[in-house]
Amino acid sequence: xxxxxxxxxxxxxxxxxxxxxxxxxxxxxxxxxxxxxxxxxxxxxxxxxxxxxxxxxxxxxxxxxxxxxxxxxxxxxxxxxxxxxxxxxxxxxxxxxxxxxxxxxxxxxxxxxxxxxxxxxxxxxxxxxxxxxxxxxxxxxxxxxxxxxxxxxxxxxxxxxxxxxxxxxxxxxxxxxxxxxxxxxxxxxxxxxxxxxxxxxxxxxxxxxxxxxxxxxxxxxxxxxxxxxxxxxxxxxxxxxxxxxxxxxxxxxxxxxxxxxxxxxxxxxxxxxxxxxxxxxxxxxxxxxxxxxxxxxxxxxxxxxxxxxxxxxxxxxxxxxxxxxxxxxxxxxxxxxxxxxxxxxxxxxxxxxx
Numbered sequence: 337x338x339x340x341x342x343x344x345x346x347x348x349x350x351x352x353x354x355x356x357x358x359x360x361x362x363x364x365x366x367x368x369x370x371x372x373x374x375x376x377x378x379x380x381x382x383x384x385x386x387x388x389x390x391x392x393x394x395x396x397x398x399x400x401x402x403x404x405x406x407x408x409x410x411x412x413x414x415x416x417x418x419x420x421x422x423x424x425x426x427x428x429x430x431x432x433x434x435x436x437x438x439x440x441x442x443x444x445x446x447x448x449x450x451x452x453x454x455x456x457x458x459x460x461x462x463x464x465x466x467x468x469x470x471x472x473x474x475x476x477x478x479x480x481x482x483x484x485x486x487x488x489x490x491x492x493x494x495x496x497x498x499x500x501x502x503x504x505x506x507x508x509x510x511x512x513x514x515x516x517x518x519x520x521x522x523x524x525x526x527x528x529x530x531x532x533x534x535x536x537x538x539x540x541x542x543x544x545x546x547x548x549x550x551x552x553x554x555x556x557x558x559x560x561x562x563x564x565x566x567x568x569x570x571x572x573x574x575x576x577x578x579x580x581x582x583x584x585x586x587x588x589x590x591x592x593x594x595x596x597x598x599x600x601x602x603x604x605x606x607x608x609x610x611x612x613x614x615x616x617x618x619x620x621x622x623x624x625x626x627x628x629x630x631x632x633x634x635x636x637x638x639x640x641x642x643x644x645x646x647x648x649x650x651x652x653x654x655x656x657x658x659x660x661x662x663x664x665x666x667x668x669x670x671x672x673x674x675x676x677x678x679x680x681x682x683x684x685x686x687x688x689x690x
Contacts, residue, residue, distance in 0.1 A: 368645040369487035378506035380465050380485055380647025381605040384553035385512045393513045393668045397689045403659040405557075405608075406460040406685030412569035413459045414581035414612070421453040455674075456504065456681025462673050463650045465502040467680040468639040485647045498678015505675040507649070512605060514555040514669035514688060517541045518660045519589070526561025527589035530618030533558060535594050545665030550602040555669045558609040559656040560589040567657070590616030596638035600646055607642060608651035614638045651684070659688050666690075 369375070373383045407413075413421050426432045431445035456464065469482040469490060482490035484502050493500040519527050522541050527533075542549060550556050565584040569577040588611040596615075599607055607614065615638050642648040659667070668689040673682030 366645070369485075371486045371647055373647070375486065377486060377647070378465065378502050379508050380643075381553075381603070381649060382508040382510065383647075384603055384605050385508075385510065386553065389513070389553045390511045393511060396513060396666060396668045399690055401663070401690055403663055403688045404685050405654045405656065405659060405688060406683075407563060407567075407653055407655045408570070409453075409459045409683065410570055412566070412572075412574075412577045412581070414566050414584045415458060416585070416612075419454050419458055421458045422451070424450050424452075426450055455683060456676065456679050458683070460653045460655065460684055461651070462504075462682045462684050463639070463643060463652070464504040464507060464673065464679060464681050465643065465647060465649075466499040466504070466678070468636060468643050470640055470644050483644065485644055495678075498676075499680070500678065503676070503678040504673050504680070504682050505677045507673050509670075509672035510555060510605060510686070511668070511670045512553050512555055513551065514557055514667050515542075515547055515550060516545070516557045516559060516656065516659060516663070516665045516667070518545065518559045518656075518665060520559050520561045520660060526564060529587035529589065529620065530616050531560070531589035532592040532616045533560075533590065533595055534592055535598060538595050538598070541665075547666045550599055550604050552603040554602070554604045555606045555608060555651075556599055556604050557654065557656055557659075557669075558591055558607070559660045560610055561657075562588045562611045563653060563655070564657065567655075584612065586620055587618040588612060588616065590614055591638055592616065593637040593641070596642055600642055600648065604648060606649040606651055607638065608654045610654050610656045612653055614650050614652060651686070654686070663688060664690050 371377045371380070373379070377383070409421060409423070411421065411423070415421060426448055432448040433446040435444045435446075437444045456462065457467070465485040469484050471482045472478045473480045479489070481492075484490065486502070488501045493502070517533070517538060518541060519533060519537060522537065522544055563584065565580045566577070569580065572580070590611050591607065591609065591614055596607070613636070615636060639650065643650055669686060670689065671684055671686035673684060676682060
């Protein structure tokens with residue numbers, strides 16, 4: 337993905353979902369901690385992936401086929417302003433290490449790379465429980481601060497070398513059932529900018545695929561086709577890649593608040609999509625992106641109401657094209673984030689098997 341703090345289910349530019357408007361996004365009206373997993377829990381929704389859940393998921397593999405779900409990381413990955421990705425070879429392409437080997441005519445040599453990036457918040461990215469926060473200021477009965485999952489305040493756990501709680505090292509792993517909500521198949525084309533995936537869309541996609549609703553501990557993957565915009569960036573001209581990245585970053589279809597609320601009641605482990613921010617948004621009517629961020633009244637409904645309040649994870653900028661075209665809508669999903677202590681997320685390349 338390219339973007340971190342994303343727009344909520346409401347759509348800017350006249351595509352506002354009525355379901356999103358109806359939602360109350362006041363973060364203090366609902367008691368949302370301690371978590372049902374306990375006041376000290378830092379794992380969140382992976383607690384719902386039980387041994388029996390893993391056994392059931394393994395039975396979904398019948399053909400031995402797989403699809404990898406990560407987009408490539410490269411210099412033309414679309415990025416949120418202020419983020420960067422750079423991969424270089426120390427020594428400019430000569431061996432990084434040159435060590436002795438037997439005989440006068442031989443040496444053993446090795447290559448390394450140096451990556452400079454927000455490692456958990458660029459390209460295909462997994463949001464840990466130390467990424468989204470709800471800031472509360474001046475509310476009677478509340479201590480001012482930025483609140484993570486389980487009521488953890490940034491002001492109590494933050495620091496220049498990582499979070500003292502809710503870091504990515506606490507997540508555990510995902511080995512579970514995933515369902516694919518394939519909007520590209522349902523609509524017969526990639527979704528347009530700002531399109532909100534409604535409950536009717538969700539239900540129609542389930543019916544089309546002949547699968548049951550999300551269950552506790554599942555991963556739910558939404559295919560919109562949006563990241564087709566930058567899929568082939570490395571084979572384009574620099575100018576075309578930049579233009580397509582600008583289009584990608586200027587909006588996207590996404591998951592409406594009503595669908596996120598439904599998935600919260602189903603107690604899923606994670607929600608993933610092939611857009612940069614989960615929720616739908618459209619900046620094309622807001623002037624030069626991203627200078628008009630302040631015009632968006634509320635951001636990231638799904639981030640706040642799934643991750644911060646309930647510990648349900650989000651995975652952004654997934655590559656769901658191959659899975660959508662070859663695979664079934666019900667698969668084994670397996671992946672584990674890097675154990676980056678105190679980090680806000682992780683890069684990744686999950687595997688779907690069937």
